Amino acid sequence: MIEKTTKDDVSDEDIQRIIDGTLDPERHAEIVARIAQDPERLERVESMIAHNAALKEAAAALAPYENDPAETDARTRELSEALAATLAERVETEASARKSWRARLAPYARNTAAAAILVAAGWFGQSAYEYANAPYPGYVADAAGAHLVFAEDQQFPAEFRAEALALAASWFEEKMGHAVAPPELDIVGLQLIGARLLGNKEGPLAQYIYEDEGGERLSLVVKAAATDRPRAPSYRALPQGRASYWSDRGLEYALISRYADRDRHASITEVSRALLAQRI
Amino acid sequence: MSRQDLSEQITGHVASLRRYAMVLTRKPDEAEDLVQDCLTRAIAAADRWQPDSDLRAWLFRIMHNVFIDNVRKQRVRDAARPVIAEPAEPPAQPVRVELRQVLDALHALPEHYREPIVLVAINEMTYADAARVIDVPLGTFMSRLARGREALRRVVGGAKAPHLRLVS
Numbered sequence: 001m002i003e004k005t006t007k008d009d010v011s012d013e014d015i016q017r018i019i020d021g022t023l024d025p026e027r028h029a030e031i032v033a034r035i036a037q038d039p040e041r042l043e044r045v046e047s048m049i050a051h052n053a054a055l056k057e058a059a060a061a062l063a064p065y066e067n068d069p070a071e072t073d074a075r076t077r078e079l080s081e082a083l084a085a086t087l088a089e090r091v092e093t094e095a096s097a098r099k100s101w102r103a104r105l106a107p108y109a110r111n112t113a114a115a116a117i118l119v120a121a122g123w124f125g126q127s128a129y130e131y132a133n134a135p136y137p138g139y140v141a142d143a144a145g146a147h148l149v150f151a152e153d154q155q156f157p158a159e160f161r162a163e164a165l166a167l168a169a170s171w172f173e174e175k176m177g178h179a180v181a182p183p184e185l186d187i188v189g190l191q192l193i194g195a196r197l198l199g200n201k202e203g204p205l206a207q208y209i210y211e212d213e214g215g216e217r218l219s220l221v222v223k224a225a226a227t228d229r230p231r232a233p234s235y236r237a238l239p240q241g242r243a244s245y246w247s248d249r250g251l252e253y254a255l256i257s258r259y260a261d262r263d264r265h266a267s268i269t270e271v272s273r274a275l276l277a278q279r280i
Numbered sequence: 281m282s283r284q285d286l287s288e289q290i291t292g293h294v295a296s297l298r299r300y301a302m303v304l305t306r307k308p309d310e311a312e313d314l315v316q317d318c319l320t321r322a323i324a325a326a327d328r329w330q331p332d333s334d335l336r337a338w339l340f341r342i343m344h345n346v347f348i349d350n351v352r353k354q355r356v357r358d359a360a361r362p363v364i365a366e367p368a369e370p371p372a373q374p375v376r377v378e379l380r381q382v383l384d385a386l387h388a389l390p391e392h393y394r395e396p397i398v399l400v401a402i403n404e405m406t407y408a409d410a411a412r413v414i415d416v417p418l419g420t421f422m423s424r425l426a427r428g429r430e431a432l433r434r435v436v437g438g439a440k441a442p443h444l445r446l447v448s
Contacts, residue, residue, distance in 0.1 A: 091281050
């Protein structure tokens with residue numbers, strides 16, 4: 001509720017709009033005339049107008065480089081680009097989801113009643129439902145185990161230290177039959193500190209170990225996928241930490257962290273995906 | 281909306297977010313951290329963004345949450361620390377003395393007064409949009425804005441702020 005400041009029909013909102021200059025001219029003149037009857041009140045309002053103007057001026061003085069991208073912080077710029085890429089992907093996914101709905105409905109379009117029944121029965125939702133209820137794939141469990149065993153070991157975290165990663169890349173490629181370039185995650189505050197080649201019953205796994213500014217470790221595990229079908233990330237809470245996993249262009253990925261902050265894990269996942277798909 | 285369009289829009293919004301953060305915190309490093317936290321959270325929350333919704337309002341809502349979280353964390357840190365007056369910070373950028381007085385006074389206000397004042401002044405948001413950013417009903421927003429501005433006036437108090445005449 002907006003209170004009346006006095007009995008003279010001048011509301012708090014009128015005063016605020018006078019300060020912001022958003023009243024139409026007629027109303028503005030009317031309110032100012034009423035306020036002016038009380039010199040003390042007039043002065044109060046004038047001070048508030050001046051303070052508001054001072055804040056605007058101070059903001060401009062404090063952030064003088066805002067129109068010059070070259071002067072803005074490099075990490076902010078990279079994060080902005082990562083956000084643009086992620087949102088662009090989102091726009092595309094939404095558009096193609098709408099398109100695919102139409103495409104899937106097309107055969108039934110002659111018989112709208114049939115289409116309605118299929119929708120009502122959840123036929124379209126079935127795959128999503130199964131997916132959400134599936135336990136996570138075996139390699140994700142292996143990745144989580146490998147993270148606990150190797151990534152958090154402070155002494156011998158890697159077979160390949162950061163300086164030998166080029167060697168690791170060619171070795172992994174030979175073993176996995178796929179080129180794997182680990183993403184540079186410095187825009188989300190992570191440094192690649194080592195790598196290790198592991199295996200499970202499905203074949204070799206490459207584990208990349210990252211460390212953040214606080215010394216917290218993260219593992220990105222990569223393996224060859226059975227199909228080329230891309231899959232959007234799924235998130236799981238683990239007994240110790242978090243996992244996200246996805247597939248893209250013939251490779252499957254799992255990211256394991258022990259972050260309490262779900263958003264931090266999710267943003268690293270999105271940035272990793274964008275970098276791996278060379279969208280940023 | 282193409283990637284290029286989004287990128288340009290975001291660059292503009294980041295400039296507004298930075299201005300907002302600068303006035304709220306008065307410290308460039310802290311402001312940049314707030315902006316980066318906001319962007320990081322936005323990336324994480326991208327799947328909750330509706331492509332036809334207002335991107336600027338969405339980013340400002342995230343920024344508001346980041347700011348409030350930081351204020352809470354700061355309170356915990358302050359409570360854990362023995363009470364020692366912090367030395368006055370040198371001005372981050374050369375700002376006229378009367379502007380700094382207003383900024384310092386703003387900083388003395390509780391954040392639920394500070395944010396409405398800054399959202400409206402710096403970003404020229406409508407009251408309704410600003411109320412949505414901080415997630416309160418419009419009436420609550422208007423009353424915080426009015427009380428906040430009145431409180432700011434009292435804190436600036438005798439300081440010789442620039443004077444602006446409404447009637448001559």
